[in-house]
Amino acid sequence: MTATTPVGASPAASPPAATPPAAAATGLTRRLDAALLARLVAGVTATGEPTTVTAPFTGEPLVSLPQSTADDVQAAYASARAAQASWAATPVRDRSTVLALLHDLVLRRRDEALDILQWETGKARGHAFEEVLEVAACAQHFSRRAPRLLAPRRRPGAFPVLTRAVESRRPKGVVCVITPWNYPLALSDDVLPALVAGNAVVQKPDTQTALSALWLRELAIEAGLPSALWQVVLGDRDTIGDPLIDGADFVAFTGSTTAGRTIAARAGQRLIGCSLELGGKNPMVVLADADVDKAARGAIRACFNNAGQLCVSIERIYVDRSVHDAFVRAFVGAVGRLRLGATLDRTTDVGSLTYQRQLDAVRAHVDDAVSRGATVLAGGRQRPDLGPLFYEPTVLTDVTPDMSLYRDETFGPVVAIYPVDGDEAAVAAANDTEYGLNACVWSRDTGHARAVAARIDAGTVNINEGYASAYGSQGAPMGGMKASGLGRRHGDEGLLKLTEPQTVASQHLLGFDPPAFLGPDRYATVLTHTLTALKRLHIR
CATH class of the missing domain: 3.40.605.10 (Aldehyde Dehydrogenase; Chain A, domain 1)
Known part of the structure; x- marks a missing residue:
């Protein structure tokens, strides 16, 4: 028995759940x-x-x-x-x-x-x-x-020169x-x-x-x-x-x-x-012109980092039918080579789930899908030989709307693959969810991918990467649409949302009441001509 085991390998005889696995203990010396x-x-x-x-x-x-x-x-x-x-x-x-x-x-x-x-x-x-x-x-x-960002800023006042407005x-x-x-x-x-x-x-x-x-x-x-x-x-x-x-x-x-x-x-x-x-039920779209091998490698990170317990991880993959079979072969092969185990070093690729309730949720989703006709291409098993909360990275096909896995967030190492016919079908499928947190698009043509990304209802969309490009861009906002949330972290909004804007405006020389020498009617006429002139001069 070893502390790490490839996903595709057969597990050794499982010890009782209450017994800390010896395999895990050998890799946890610190x-x-x-x-x-x-x-x-x-x-x-x-x-x-x-x-x-x-x-x-x-x-x-x-x-x-x-x-x-x-x-x-x-x-x-x-x-x-x-x-x-x-x-x-x-x-x-x-x-x-x-x-x-x-x-x-x-x-x-x-x-x-x-x-x-x-x-x-x-x-x-x-x-x-x-x-x-x-x-x-x-x-x-x-x-x-x-x-x-927090420095006071001059803002256009009610009247040029006469009004000074400062935002703090x-x-x-x-x-x-x-x-x-x-x-x-x-x-x-x-x-x-x-x-x-x-x-x-x-x-x-x-x-x-x-x-x-x-x-x-x-x-x-x-x-x-x-x-x-x-x-x-x-x-x-x-x-x-x-x-x-x-x-x-x-x-x-x-x-x-x-x-x-x-x-x-x-x-x-x-x-x-x-x-x-x-929450999120995040889609990955693999277009007909994608580099299939690159997309398959990227899907490993996108789906199975932190054993899939990541709000921006991918749980749905839509692959253009013309490259579907090639992608599935490459992806399933890569999943089978993942090293699963408990070590305090970098000799493992995927670790444990964190909570028993999360393991129960993952197992329930997979079992329900399989009982209703889904096909397991990789994984699909708990691994008590490695630790009490290990579950293999799992790839499913033939997932249908009557299965809980189809729409509900799994939040674990499980992904479903669906063939689609063209960009329109891919975008429609990606948007067919109450969530809108993260998505990714894969294509050799970045312009093509950007055009598709712009039509996906998600707060962040990555091109040729699962989630890190957008999430790691500290200067850009990150957050969700629809049922995936309100507001943003990162970017300017990530700081400014935590402040109250205050405007302090001071009036100089002339106020807003008509001067005595003009009277109300002439004052209204002067203001009308002034505003018209300011617009033509692009002053305000």
């Missing part, structure tokens, strides 16, 4: 440092009973984390709000310096982050490294852009950031633009993956952030969900569409803003 764990746990604002987090690789206990009460949440908001005023008064260039230093610290201590990420999520090390790159890039981007950007106050378990470090980067904009933050990470968020907070404090500005609370929605929304001035949430609707409704009652990145 444990998290006890002193580091103690420091991170101390960063939680919590007085409730602790809960034990288990390692997905083995099912063994990983760390005990205290849980927050409603009173703890209120205390976190009080501390954050008390610290926020002086932080907002700090020059934006000084706030930006914290992010610039954080960038360096994240990269310098990347191996520490990778170990934490692997132990608490079960993902492969290469996939964990993408999280490190994302949060470092985010810190660098906003450290450089914030001084310019003020912080919202205290921002609530709720982050999920699948990319706990990368998605904690919503905290960074909030802080550089002058806000304080109360973050609620998922308890399973709270260590990653707490690690980033520790590095931010080391970079010069006052500790009270970034509060971390833990707990379930029933206990602290309402106090979290009720204490915030803005909410940034990443998670399910169902939870997003609930948060949006409560935020709406309070008339506060929210940004929601939600």
Whole structure:
């Protein structure tokens, strides 16, 4: 028995589910440092009973984390709000310096982050490294852009020369950031633009993956952030969900569409803003002129990074019928060569699922599809010989609308392939969903691909890449259409949404009341001629 096994290989006899697999244990020789764990746990604002987090690789206990009460949440908001005023008064260039230093610290201590990420999520090390790159890039981007974006700006006034209008950007106050378990470090980067904009933050990470968020907070404090500005609370929605929304001035949430609707409704009652990145059933379109081998290699990344537990991962592939068979052969062959297992190095391609409930959902989707006539071309099996939550990367065909897999988000290592006849059919199929988060188009002709991409209803569309081109472009907005969310992260909007625009306008020489020497009628005539002249002269 080995710690890694190709997807196409036959598993060894499976041990009982409650027994940590010996194969996984042989590849997991490094444990998290006890002193580091103690420091991170101390960063939680919590007085409730602790809960034990288990390692997905083995099912063994990983760390005990205290849980927050409603009173703890209120205390976190009080501390954050008390610290926020002086932080907002700090020059934006000084706030930006914290992010610039954080960038360096994240990269310098990347191996520490990778170990934490692997132990608490079960993902492969290469996939964990993408999280490190994302949060470092985010810190660098906003450290450089914030001084310019937040600087006061002159705007056209009511009258040229006579009116001077200035737009300023003020912080919202205290921002609530709720982050999920699948990319706990990368998605904690919503905290960074909030802080550089002058806000304080109360973050609620998922308890399973709270260590990653707490690690980033520790590095931010080391970079010069006052500790009270970034509060971390833990707990379930029933206990602290309402106090979290009720204490915030803005909410940034990443998670399910169902939870997003609930948060949006409560935020709406309070008339506060929210940004929601939600679910997806993301399509990949392989056009007739695509490089089939390149598309098949790209689909591996697009479908199976983090065992498919990625909001922008591909779950549907539409292939032009003229290249369908060639693509399927290349893709299924590549899937069969993937190395599945639990190691703290780069000898595995795909890791474990994170939660038992996610494994149950994946298994239910595949079993339902197969029972209704779908064909399994690769994978389709749980792998308890490797660990309690491993499931093989799975490729299906003959998936029909009566199967839950057809429309529902799986959020696991499962993808369905469909043949289509031409671009029109591909676009129609890609858009036949309530979601609109991410998509990708593959073609040798970039112009052709861009024309197709422009017709797909998704917040981001990648050409000849599954998701990283758009997601990694920090200067461009990232988010969803339709049931995939509201607002955007990254880009200018990723920072400006966390501020309140304020206009201060001053009037000079002449006001808006008619001067005594003109009278109302002549004043109206003069204004009419003035506005007409200004338009002709392109002054306003």
